Amino acid sequence: MKELTAKHCVEGYRDQAMAVRVKSLRYGSGGGVVAVIEAESVVRSIHDIALVRLSRSANAEYVPLASAHPKIGTTNYVFGWGRTCPTCPASPTLKRATVTVTGTSAYSSLGTQIRVSPGNGSPCMGDSGGPMFKLVDGKRYQVGVVPWGSSTCTGSSYFASVPISRDWIRGVTGV
Numbered sequence: 431m432k433e434l435t436a437k438h439c440v441e442g443y444r445d446q447a448m449a450v451r452v453k454s455l456r457y458g459s460g461g462g463v464v465a466v467i468e469a470e471s472v473v474r475s476i477h478d479i480a481l482v483r484l485s486r487s488a489n490a491e492y493v494p495l496a497s498a499h500p501k502i503g504t505t506n507y508v509f510g511w512g513r514t515c516p517t518c519p520a521s522p523t524l525k526r527a528t529v530t531v532t533g534t535s536a537y538s539s540l541g542t543q544i545r546v547s548p549g550n551g552s553p554c555m556g557d558s559g560g561p562m563f564k565l566v567d568g569k570r571y572q573v574g575v576v577p578w579g580s581s582t583c584t585g586s587s588y589f590a591s592v593p594i595s596r597d598w599i600r601g602v603t604g605v
Contacts, residue, residue, distance in 0.1 A: 431488060432481040432603050435559035436577050436590065437473040440480045452488040455524045457511045464488050472602050477541030478577035478590045481602050493563065495596050496571040499534035499544060500564040506531060506546065506573065507565070508589075510557030516582055520556045527551025529562070529587065536588055541595075543588040544574050554583035562589045 433450060440448075448468060454461025470483035500506055505528050511521050528549030536543040544562070553560070553576050562574035574589030592599070 431484045431486075432472075433484060433488070434561070434572065434575060434592070434599065435480050435482055436575050437478045437480040438577070439559040440468075440471050440473055440482060448482070450482075450484065450488070452490050457520060457522050457524075462488070474541075474595055474598055477595050479541075479575055479592075479595045479599075481599065493561070493570050493572050495599060496564060496573040496593050497596060499591065499593050500531045500573050502531050502534065504531050504564065505529070505549060506562050507570075508546075508551075508553055508557070508560060508562045508574075508576065510553060510560035510576065512556030512558075512560075513554040513583060514551075516554075525551065527553070529553075532586065534591075538588070540577050540588075540590065542591045543577070544591055546587050546589065548584060548587075552580060552584055553587045554580055 448466035449463045451463050452461050465485040467483040467485055473480040508527050529546035532547050533545035536545045557576045558578055560576045561572050563570045564573045572592050577590045
């Protein structure tokens with residue numbers, strides 16, 4: 431099983447033991463912890479997206495990958511344990527924020543990105559690698575990955591585009 435994350439969350443930590451916590455709303459407890467097999471993790475060269483191989487099934491709900499960008503002006507949802515203010519520690523509980531899509535073709539050295547403005551929150555430091563979902567007829571689709579969180583926890587944010595990387599993801603996972 432491979433899980434989607436940001437490339438920079440993997441690249442700088444190749445020689446360190448990594449794990450993911452699943453099925454918990456708490457940062458440091460609950461749910462289960464699954465080891466990452468670093469030797470089988472794959473990063474995309476031109477976008478801030480990576481797939482990490484888990485040592486076993488996470489027994490978590492599968493979320494389909496979006497085949498198209500969300501429409502400009504739509505509300506999307508982001509999740510993470512990042513800071514809630516510039517000087518705060520990581521959040522001890524999983525947070526959800528709404529964001530509004532303001533662009534779908536921003537480009538930087540990290541590849542094509544989706545730009546959003548804050549709704550009831552904004553990604554911040556510590557949210558890297560987290561998902562952005564859109565809802566279509568009540569069903570979640572992953573449209574983005576947090577490449578980095580803002581150091582100010584306010585303002586526009588940019589997400590690595592899942593639709594742009596969808597063929598690459600499918601090629602790596604075989605799904």
